[in-house]
Amino acid sequence: MRITTFAAIDVGSYEVEMKIFELSSQKGMKEIDSIRRRIELGKDVYATGKVSVAKVEELCALLQDFVVIMEGYKVDAYRACATSAIREAESQLILVDYIEKQTGLKLEVLSNSEQRFLDYKCIASRENEFNKIIQKGTAIVDVGGGSVQISLFDKDSLVTTQNMRMGNLRIREKLADLQCSESHSEKLIEELINNELSSFEKLYLRDREIQNIIIVGDYISEIMEKPSVTRAEFMEIFNSISGCSPEEIAEKNEIPVESASLIMPSMVIYKRMVEEIGAETIWMPGLNLTDGLAFDYAQKKKILKFGHNFDNDIIASARNMAKRYMCSKAHIKTLEELALAIFDKTKKIHGLSARERLLLQIAVILHGCGKYVSLSNVAECSYSIIMATEIIGLSHSEREIIANVVKFNTMDFDYYDKLSSYTSINQREYLLIAKLTAILRIANALDRSHKQKFKNVKISLKEKELIILVETDEDITLEKGLLPEKAAFFEEVFSLEPVIRQKKKI
Numbered sequence: 001m002r003i004t005t006f007a008a009i010d011v012g013s014y015e016v017e018m019k020i021f022e023l024s025s026q027k028g029m030k031e032i033d034s035i036r037r038r039i040e041l042g043k044d045v046y047a048t049g050k051v052s053v054a055k056v057e058e059l060c061a062l063l064q065d066f067v068v069i070m071e072g073y074k075v076d077a078y079r080a081c082a083t084s085a086i087r088e089a090e091s092q093l094i095l096v097d098y099i100e101k102q103t104g105l106k107l108e109v110l111s112n113s114e115q116r117f118l119d120y121k122c123i124a125s126r127e128n129e130f131n132k133i134i135q136k137g138t139a140i141v142d143v144g145g146g147s148v149q150i151s152l153f154d155k156d157s158l159v160t161t162q163n164m165r166m167g168n169l170r171i172r173e174k175l176a177d178l179q180c181s182e183s184h185s186e187k188l189i190e191e192l193i194n195n196e197l198s199s200f201e202k203l204y205l206r207d208r209e210i211q212n213i214i215i216v217g218d219y220i221s222e223i224m225e226k227p228s229v230t231r232a233e234f235m236e237i238f239n240s241i242s243g244c245s246p247e248e249i250a251e252k253n254e255i256p257v258e259s260a261s262l263i264m265p266s267m268v269i270y271k272r273m274v275e276e277i278g279a280e281t282i283w284m285p286g287l288n289l290t291d292g293l294a295f296d297y298a299q300k301k302k303i304l305k306f307g308h309n310f311d312n313d314i315i316a317s318a319r320n321m322a323k324r325y326m327c328s329k330a331h332i333k334t335l336e337e338l339a340l341a342i343f344d345k346t347k348k349i350h351g352l353s354a355r356e357r358l359l360l361q362i363a364v365i366l367h368g369c370g371k372y373v374s375l376s377n378v379a380e381c382s383y384s385i386i387m388a389t390e391i392i393g394l395s396h397s398e399r400e401i402i403a404n405v406v407k408f409n410t411m412d413f414d415y416y417d418k419l420s421s422y423t424s425i426n427q428r429e430y431l432l433i434a435k436l437t438a439i440l441r442i443a444n445a446l447d448r449s450h451k452q453k454f455k456n457v458k459i460s461l462k463e464k465e466l467i468i469l470v471e472t473d474e475d476i477t478l479e480k481g482l483l484p485e486k487a488a489f490f491e492e493v494f495s496l497e498p499v500i501r502q503k504k505k506i
Helices: 041-048 053-073 084-088 092-103 112-124 127-133 168-175 182-205 231-241 246-253 257-277 289-300 310-324 329-345 354-366 378-388 396-408 416-422 427-445 477-494
Strands: 004-011 015-024 028-038 077-082 107-109 138-143 148-154 157-164 212-216 228-230 281-283 456-462 465-471 497-503
Touching (some): 004 053, 015 053, 015 289, 028 053, 041 084, 041 168, 053 092, 084 092, 084 107, 084 112, 112 138, 112 310, 127 281, 157 182, 168 182, 246 257, 310 329, 310 354, 329 354, 329 427, 354 396, 354 427, 396 427, 416 427, 477 497
Parallel strands (some): 004 077, 138 212
Antiparallel strands (some): 004 015, 015 028, 138 148, 148 157, 228 281, 456 465
């Protein structure tokens, strides 16, 4: 039986953790070691935008210790990730480069959507409980040091996921200079978060029944007696620590005072979500980002098999976004079929992967969202909406790729020298944007009238032509007439000339 030893490192807002796992197809994920140390990187960043030199040196020393431990375990692979503290630091690139030079570790800075997707994956790794819970309306409330992520599920489908910049460490630091009693502090925390929760309720909870809440966060499982509680039991636990100082919470639950100081902000957020949503069951899986990193690695390496399709969650999130901006469902369905068929038929030419196919599909789904804002400036508005909206599971660079594909679907294409002058796009990403844009343009031209004239479409390659055989009795003069304009760029990118051939229905 092949066993893979994997190390997962989380450089968080208030502590750094490494877990060592043994991964195997027969025994699944087994945690064999865990090392945690408190380093409040977020305390500096949220106040000044920078990490102090002293804390950077402390972090490097700890990561060097982690390297020694990994060598002792002879790990086969590792993944080291940083979250909001490093992500929001003004000197992020300098920090990451310095850490790598000092420790040899390649530190990956996760976007918020990537981080929360990994948290979500670790929850979903508890397949039996997770699949049972999300059959009914469910909210995942993920409280971190810098922000809170709320994801809603309805009948096994991800409805929406939203981020609020009100994490437990950020809240604690906001209130640090206010001299007030513990009970008064709780009221102030509620005041800080109520406006955000009220807006979320109006936009996403109206007419939606949520029966379960899954809560994710550090230390919460240490004050809960069991992993699943009723609403009444949760409120009893909250009331038992309400008004207590961090020292009292620490003594009662045998945890460090520094950790206890973050429990009350987290509990107030959870309590307000329970009240706002009205859920009856609260589940605490007791997992964190390191578990998600290990599960993600095992899944990608096909060490573990899992029934849930996470790509479908990303697509569902994009579809709900398109619905919010009133995009044409019928037009999107037609374009998806056309664009993905062209992608699949030209795979040997473009050499792109399944991940890039997913990006194309999301670009198709969102290509018309800008019409909600302006009918005369659709491309720029669509670009702005996509860049301003997190899509769970996508990195910032992937979202930027999608936004540019959507923009250049109708605007003149900017070649690399120009595009790189005002974006962070690299050459690989630029080539991907060009290829996906070329495909989207052809697909869009084939349904320019938005009337879905083609019922059966077959794509084939013949020498230097992309033959698009359509079966329809309708007048396709418009589609044939507009295709050459879009075909020029496709031919430039793929050296293939798109040609429409019509087959009349019998």
